[in-house]
Amino acid sequence: MNNLVVFFALSLLVYVSHAIELDFCVGDTTLPRGPQGYACKDPANVTTDDFVFTGFRGERTTTNMFRYNVTLAFVNQFPALNGLGISMARLDFGVGGVIPVHSHRTSEIITVIRGSIIAGFIDASNTAYYRRLEVGDVMIFPQSMLHFQINVGTTPATAIVSLNGANPAVQFTMDSLFAGNLPANIAEQITLLSNEEVTRMRRSFDNA
Ligand SMILES: *[C@@H]1O[C@H](CO)[C@@H](O)[C@H](O)[C@H]1NC(C)=O
Numbered sequence: 001m002n003n004l005v006v007f008f009a010l011s012l013l014v015y016v017s018h019a020i021e022l023d024f025c026v027g028d029t030t031l032p033r034g035p036q037g038y039a040c041k042d043p044a045n046v047t048t049d050d051f052v053f054t055g056f057r058g059e060r061t062t063t064n065m066f067r068y069n070v071t072l073a074f075v076n077q078f079p080a081l082n083g084l085g086i087s088m089a090r091l092d093f094g095v096g097g098v099i100p101v102h103s104h105r106t107s108e109i110i111t112v113i114r115g116s117i118i119a120g121f122i123d124a125s126n127t128a129y130y131r132r133l134e135v136g137d138v139m140i141f142p143q144s145m146l147h148f149q150i151n152v153g154t155t156p157a158t159a160i161v162s163l164n165g166a167n168p169a170v171q172f173t174m175d176s177l178f179a180g181n182l183p184a185n186i187a188e189q190i191t192l193l194s195n196e197e198v199t200r201m202r203r204s205f206d207n208a
């Protein structure tokens with residue numbers, strides 16, 4: 001698995017280089033973030049360690065309601081991504097695990113490295129594009145499209161994704177509707193769900 005991760009990371013470096021006036025700008029995450037990202041850490045204090053992320057090592061447990069575990073390598077976890085318009089994440093699925101429908105500000109490209117999943121997205125015309133992916137398969141979810149993944153194999157599954165933004169965000173549709181501060185009566189009105197259904201969804205997603 002590690003070789004695949006390294007290969008994938010290297011193959012994406014060709015997209016890099018929004019940093020026109022600087023070779024790099026490792027983010028100083030102790031300072032506030034502006035619309036362009038973080039201010040740069042003093043280059044005199046930057047070392048190789050800043051450019052290496054070891055957070056994808058090891059096994060994952062999948063104990064939440066949906067049996068998934070996501071490890072982000074976004075700018076907050078990996079500040080060297082600051083300003084480079086690129087990030088990654090590791091997705092782990094228990095047997096039957098699902099990543100519920102969600103979106104990012106960016107596009108996402110996924111590579112399956114263990115197991116077998118159905119991955120898909122839904123476009124603005126409500127057309128769903130989905131496919132069972134096996135190890136080595138790659139699929140792209142275009143920018144900001146709603147998308148999802150389901151482990152359909154008989155073993156745990158793992159995928160690596162890359163996104164063309166350092167801070168792409170993860171917005172889970174159901175959490176936005178039922179786990180945030182949106183009042184239940186508004187959730188009912190804008191979804192046509194009944195009061196009982198909204199109550200059930202709020203109970204489920206609050207603890208998801
Ligand atoms: C850089 O590192 C030196 C030595 O550790 C430290 O004294 C200094 O405050 C650091 N500079 C910044 C801007 O963090």
Ligand SMILES: *[C@@H]1O[C@H](CO)[C@@H](O)[C@H](O)[C@H]1NC(C)=O
Nearest residue numbers: 059060061062063064068069
């Ligand atoms: C993800 O896996 C790690 C390592 O096993 C574990 O510490 C963490 O609690 C897991 N997170 C979820 C949401 O299951």
